[in-house]
């Protein structure tokens with residue numbers, strides 16, 4: 001098998017945005033158009049119940065939001081796609097940011113009625129820093145949307161990125177009929193289908209073709225012509241290099257829920273998005289064609305399949321070829337491990353896979369020692385350090401109200417901590433055995449409680465802790481030095497899971513005061529990374 005050929009046909013990308021812009025809906029439609037599902041939402045759909053392939057978790061179905069990222073691998077038009085749907089809510093952004101380290105491009109979804117929302121902006125910044133190419137989908141054009149020229153202008157102004165509209169909406173809101181493809185100079189008029197479960201029938205023709213114009217009013221048609229003329233006058237052409245450098249975003253309009261513009265997005269994305277590239281780690285460039293197999297773990301998830309009740313480590317393959325049963329070096333334990341249970345993933349479904357290539361995300365089962373951020377490789381000189389960490393901002397004790405179920409409670413919590421669903425801290429010199437949870441956002445507490453109950457049968461009770469700020473102390477600090485610190489009222493010393501010392505403060509002011517009174521002990525918002533972290 002020609003590895004270069006396999007790499008060239010891989011497309012590994014994430015769908016990102018502010019909550020509710022329509023990422024999961026679009027994911028589902030990409031699966032429909034990509035031929036990976038027969039009916040959108042059909043895998044688990046019951047009547048009138050919102051259920052998708054991507055949001056498979058109990059709590060996601062219940063709340064109608066994505067809580068955890070999902071991997072969907074499928075083949076389309078000669079390509080092998082690894083698609084990652086991400087949660088938009090900021091409380092789950094740790095998961096989303098980890099996914100961004102594992103992809104080569106993103107599709108940014110924007111609600112056309114709302115424009116650029118705060119979380120989209122933050123995620124965009126991360127993509128820009130990483131130089132990830134960004135494709136934009138202006139979604140929900142079937143609802144009264146902002147003027148498309150304003151939307152384009154907002155992208156340029158607020159995000160500071162070049163914009164190339166690949167297509168343009170025809171009609172707005174209830175009058176939305178389709179899009180004009182500026183590259184092929186054709187109009188694509190769609191018909192709505194009940195529930196958007198099947199592909200939307202489409203008519204393609206010239207701009208002035210009466211059959212294609214459908215029921216568009218003269219005024220609306222004239223407005224569209226004017227807008228298109230303005231775009232032409234602006235004279236921008238599609239700049240492939242700028243797109244690949246993340247400096248220009250190609251923009252596609254449509255409506256995910258109605259399947260409008262999904263095919264054009266999918267084909268346009270595949271045509272212009274990059275295959276896996278080299279990664280630079282510690283000054284060394286690791287090309288995907290490098291004969292050594294390497295990859296890193298960016299996510300761990302247990303109980304995806306209630307029949308198996310095991311945990312899956314998600315690895316992004318970065319170089320070389322993966323073969324089932326191969327033996328690799330595991331960075332955390334510095335031991336050799338044999339990878340005998342490997343799977344390709346499709347939401348919560350899995351299938352044994354014998355080989356994988358750079359760009360692929362595969363699931364490895366049966367390795368309790370694997371943690372987020374670990375490198376697996378046949379060349380121990382390769383070490384990826386991709387995974388970002390976040391500073392917790394919410395703190396709560398988690399009580400076990402049912403002593404008879406202590407085992408389930410502890411086992412469940414340990415698993416969730418290993419998945420990185422939440423962080424935990426241990427108070428120094430304390431006899432309190434109740435775990436102290438530390439979250440980026442409070443919805444994470446809810447996820448922990450829900451999953452403990454539904455996956456481990458363990459009830460739990462939250463109790464607010466009196467701190468709001470955590471800061472890390474220098475890693476090498478000695479016990480005597482900790483004893484000698486003068487802490488502000490209400491502050492406490494604690495350790496994170498990696499046994500790094502931290503200080504918990506009641507508020508920002510108190511943390512600053514500590515800084516003033518302990519000038520020789522610098523605090524940081526995150527643990528200082530050591531070589532092996």
Ligand SMILES: Nc1nc2c(ncn2[C@@H]2O[C@H](COP(=O)(O)OP(=O)(O)OP(=O)(O)O)[C@@H](O)[C@H]2O)c(=O)[nH]1
Pocket residue numbers: 017018019020021022023024025026064065066067086087088089139140141142143254255256257258
């Ligand atoms: N009118 C309209 N509604 C849409 C469209 N696409 C998605 N929606 C609706 O928007 C809501 C949110 O959709 P999701 O796909 O769950 O959004 P999301 O971005 O995945 O949300 P999170 O993962 O929770 O951040 C749902 O009620 C969808 O039915 C669209 O094109 N038009």
Ligand SMILES: [Mg+2]
Pocket residue numbers: 023024025055065066085086087088
């Ligand atoms: Mg979602």
